[in-house]
Amino acid sequence: MNIGAAAKLSGVSAKMIRYYEEIGLVPPADRTTSGYRDYSTPDVHQLRFIRRARDLGFSVAEIATLLGLWRDRTRQSADVKRIAREHVADLEGRIAKLQDMVDTLKTLADTCHGDERPECPIIRRLEGESVAPEVR
Amino acid sequence: MNIGAAAKLSGVSAKMIRYYEEIGLVPPADRTTSGYRDYSTPDVHQLRFIRRARDLGFSVAEIATLLGLWRDRTRQSADVKRIAREHVADLEGRIAKLQDMVDTLKTLADTCHGDERPECPIIRRLEGESVAPEVR
């Protein structure tokens, strides 16, 4: 099948399929005599695997490892589990950072009048003035 | 003062100061006769403002708006508050997505033996097989 059909079936855009091939995440696709990329059902499965891993936030580098483990019938589930756990730790670190921002901003926004007056704890905080004493 | 001193005082790297000037987030700095950028204390305060806003996850576009409000003595705190709330909503959306990934992966990893055997629910999930029936 053509790249468009493979894209539709796998959920990976044609653009990204070509990109994954270019960076070596997937092997070069077969070509028809006219130069079109030609995909088989297993190819589509592999693309779908990649798509699902991306949806779970795995980086391309991590996916390369996961694909290797997928293809390796003698793989140890411990290896897969370790990658997943490391990835979870990474995600949780990012969540914690974002949550800190949210907490700070919510606190500031809660003490901001939000009316026509210019006085604003959010701006004051960005200016560098401590807003803590405002805690009433 | 030179860009290096401004960088140290503001917490914004010299690279980024030049970049912010290039994209118009800050006005072009004064120059000495020899062409060095020359910064005043208010300049440093502005850079520090930007730095703090970045630390709270605001995009450069949002910061441009915040800087405008900062400079506007007739600003309405409602405008600042609205931007902050929108940003919080954006952050919370990103957190929710990451949290979904974490939840999924944790569930999968918890049911993965993590030993020398190849059987692995994480891989199965990426293959597309539903892992839900595994729920015991």
Next chain:
DNA sequence: GCTTGACCTTCCCATGGTTGGAAGCCTTAC
């Protein structure tokens, strides 16, 4: 006054993952 080292300048490149577009070839349907 000269050397040295630390600073500054501009310019280009790379990151990661994705999208967009342009120019040109191929296929399919009418």
Next chain:
DNA sequence: GTAAGGCTTCCAACCATGGGAAGGTCAAGC
């Protein structure tokens, strides 16, 4: 035969940041 749509490659952009090269400038020490 022609039109539409799919395919090819190549180039650029996003966002924010860092790295580095090549060359000019400044200040301190001798």
